[in-house]
Amino acid sequence: MPFKHNTSRRHHIEKMKFRVTNWPEYEAGLRHRGSLTLWVTPEALSRWQAPRRKTRGGQHRYSDLAIETTLTLGLVFGLRLRQAEGLLESVLQLMGLALAVPDHTTLSRRARKWQSPNKRHNRQVPPEAPxxxxxxxxxxxxxxxxxxxxxxxxxxxxxxxxxxxxxxxxxxxxxxxxxxxxxxxxxxxxxxxxxxxxxxxxxxxxxxxxxxxxxxxxxxxxxxxxxxxxxxxxxxxxxxxxxxxxxxxxxxxxxxxxxxxxxxxxxxxxxxxxxxxxxxxxxxxxxxxxxRARSLPVQKTEVAIGCAVLNRMLACARPKSARRKAATA
Incomplete structure (x- = not known):
């Protein structure tokens, strides 16, 4: 029963205990969450440059995926825009890639109009299933x-x-x-x-x-x-x-x-x-x-990327737990 219906005697209710049954796989997945290769993907690197637009206006130098990768990196590791820019620049240098990194002003400006691609990383059943x-x-x-x-x-x-x-x-x-x-x-x-x-x-x-x-x-x-x-x-x-x-x-x-x-x-x-x-x-x-963002459009982008980060982390490592049997006197 919920504790709110047992406030006066909740100290007599034994807390349920669970154990993780897939601990080796779960532990490996938790380590993989901190890997840079998880967040800086080959797909993002291959599509780093923005496609040439056919309408009037200035040409984007970086694709939406490049902006998303940089913002994701900063969100995962708790970095501000300037620090995320520096981290990604050092990673690309270590990888030997001659790719320009979006500066913090570009990230802030592009985040206002960034649209979530609505990716689903952990869907294990057909989309038509209820x-x-x-x-x-x-x-x-x-x-x-x-x-x-x-x-x-x-x-x-x-x-x-x-x-x-x-x-x-x-x-x-x-x-x-x-x-x-x-x-x-x-x-x-x-x-x-x-x-x-x-x-x-x-x-x-x-x-x-x-x-x-x-x-x-x-x-x-x-x-x-x-x-x-x-x-x-x-x-x-x-x-x-x-x-x-x-x-x-x-x-x-x-x-x-x-x-x-x-x-x-x-x-x-x-x-x-x-x-x-x-x-x-x-x-x-x-x-x-x-x-972290101050305006509502950028805050919506931050939340969208945050939800995508959680989905990707869950796809890497999800514990399978089983309830422990209560000890008999």
Whole structure:
């Protein structure tokens, strides 16, 4: 049972313990995450120069893939733009490649209009197979004093938080959709933009109670009519009194009233929602809790590259864990 229902006696509940069953492969993958050859790929080097444009305007010297590689390198190793420029320049010199490296002003300018190619590194099933989508959001701090100014001097800062909205594939653990908004944007309003990034059908959509309501159900059904929607209804939610057919939300309300909320969670697989919370924790521990960019367009680029980094890391090393049996007295 969730700890919030056992606050007074949680110290009596033994914590579950797990062991990694594929430790040699997992350890090798963790080491490979720090390899420069993982982030500076032959594909990027072969397509370093930008293709010649046929429309009016100046010619790009570097391709989008070259800009992405440089930004990715800085994001993985926690470097600013100038340091990322210097690291990549030294790597290319050691490789004996006569390639020019984008300077920090070029990186900052090109990041404003960079578009994510929406690569999927860890997809193990055909794209047309229904996916189990997990959705959640979290806050990311923005560069600047922010809350300190407000608390210390009572000054209202325009830069305090951004909200990162994620959609996760429950089977592969891959981030398949994301959006970045200001702190005042509601979670429900981003369901449709997230679903628009998912090309295949949805088998199940799982989210927490913040997404409960007709707009979420309508957005999911419009995308995939056969999708099962698992969202816990509000505590004071009631079944309709008219003769219309019961929808999925009405069925959830009836099941909770009949069997209880805990049994409803188990029977509908609601516990898998913890995987998206784990992905959020992975993002904050690996990429960071604070956005480095200052403008929203560049922040969106930073988040898109951060999600791609996590997907590539997950493809390199993903632990397979098994629960340990409790010791008998």
């Amino acid at each position: 996916v189990h989508v997990l959705v959640d959001s979290t806050g990311l701090q923005v560069y600047g004093a922010g809350q300190w100014l407000e608390e210390k001097h009572g000054a209202r800062s325009r830069r305090s938080w951004r909200k990162l909205h994620l959609a996760l594939d429950a089977d592969s653990g891959e981030i398949i959709a994301h959006t970045l908004t200001d702190q005042d944007t509601g979670d429900v309003s981003q369901v449709e933009p997230l679903l628009d990034q998912i090309g295949g059908p949805i088998g199940q959509f799982t989210a927490d109670g913040a997404y409960d309501g007709k707009p979420t159900y309508d957005a999911v059904i419009d995308h995939s009519a056969a999708a099962a929607i698992v969202i816990p209804p509000r505590v004071n939610a009631v079944e309709p009194f008219d003769d219309r057919p019961a929808g999925q939300r009405d069925q959830h309300i009836a099941a909770i009233g009949r069997d209880g909320r805990m049994k409803w969670q188990v029977s509908n697989g609601y516990g898998k929602r913890s995987l998206v919370e784990t992905a959020i924790g992975r993002y904050k521990s690996t990429i960071g809790r604070r956005l």
